[in-house]
Amino acid sequence: MELLSRPGERKWRFSDIVRELELNQATAHAILKTLTDRGWITRDPATKAFALGPALALIAAQLDHARPTALVGREAARRLVVTTEMPASVVERAGADLVLTAFERPADSVVVAPIHERIPYTPPFGVAFAAWDNEESQRAWVQRGAADDAALARRLHDVLDETSARGYDIDWMTPALAQAARVLGNLSAVPTSVRPIIDRLRVEFTSAGIDPDAVTQDHAPIATISAPVLDRxxxxxxxxxxxxxxxxxxxxxxxxxxxLLAEIRRIS
Structure with missing residues (x-):
């Protein structure tokens, strides 16, 4: 369903889905048949391409009622666009990932964000979550980013403490650097001989993403300023x-x- 929900006009045929999701044909056929029978997806008889089906409309119509916090977040993001004249977004945690569930922007903005994009919940991403997470989850987050680098692990813990004390996170990573870090975070099936290099690069990107001096440099743009919304x-x-x-x-x-913090106080 996530594959078919990707933005763009690409047509996904059976062979494309098998290849993209690395499924065997029997498994893919069984899944697609069930989804088609239930109306979650449809298949064009001429092009043989799959697309989202009408049953999803029933679910979409209930989302604002079933997930009121999502509606609150989306409306808060819209108000922030007016207040700051900058794009604003809502990010939620989904298991081991962070998902961009809403993105609003000024009318004259050219910034485009892929909604529902998944980002690994691992350093340098997710500081605004980890800084307010429980101790066990914080240790796991640090371990995923620091690998065997004890100094970096201590620095990551310091970053979480500094962020929670400040009340918000500042992310200075450029889009290109963030994309590269994300790609490295998603790499898993690599030769054993290459794994140490990948791990080292991940540590380097993590170190770069938490550079405390970067936000004072005129040449380093601020990508994101974020903070969590907490319940009672x-x-x-x-x-x-x-x-x-x-x-x-x-x-x-x-x-x-x-x-940002004023808006969060308003909705918390």
Whole structure:
């Protein structure tokens, strides 16, 4: 379903799905037949391509009622766009991933974000979640990013402490650097001889993504300023973020963060 939900106009045929999801043909056929029978997907008789089906409309119609926090987050992001004149988003945790579930932008913005994109919940991503997570989850998050680098592990713990004390996360990574880090985080099936190199690169990207001096450099644009929305029990519901995507002074960062935190206080 996630594959067929990807943005774009690509047509997904049986062979494409088998190859993309690395399924054997028998398994893929059984899954696709069941989904088609239930109306979750359809298959064009002429092109043989699969697409999302009408049964999803029934589910979509209930989302705002079934997931009220999603509606609250989306409306908060829209208000932040007006307040900050910057794109804003909602990020939720889904197991081992972070999912962008809403993205709003000013009318004149050219920034495009793939909604429902999955990002691994591993350093340097997810600081706004990990800084307010429980100790066990924080240790696991640090371990995924630091590998065997004890110094980096200590720095990651410091970053979480600094972030929670500040009240919000500042992500200065450029889109290109973030994309490269994401690709490395998703690599799994690599030769044993290459694994140490991949692990080292992941550590380097993680170190770069938490550079404490980067936010004071004029040449380093601020990608995201984000903070979590907590429930009455202190549990994270989602993260609300703004995306300046430009160099910012310390004063500009603080002013933008103040608008973000004001909105979070409003909806918490």
């Amino acid at each position: 029990d202190g549990q994270i519901q989602f993260a609300l973020a703004v995306h300046p995507l430009r160099p910012m002074s310390a004063g500009e960062i603080q002013a933008t963060a103040a608008a």
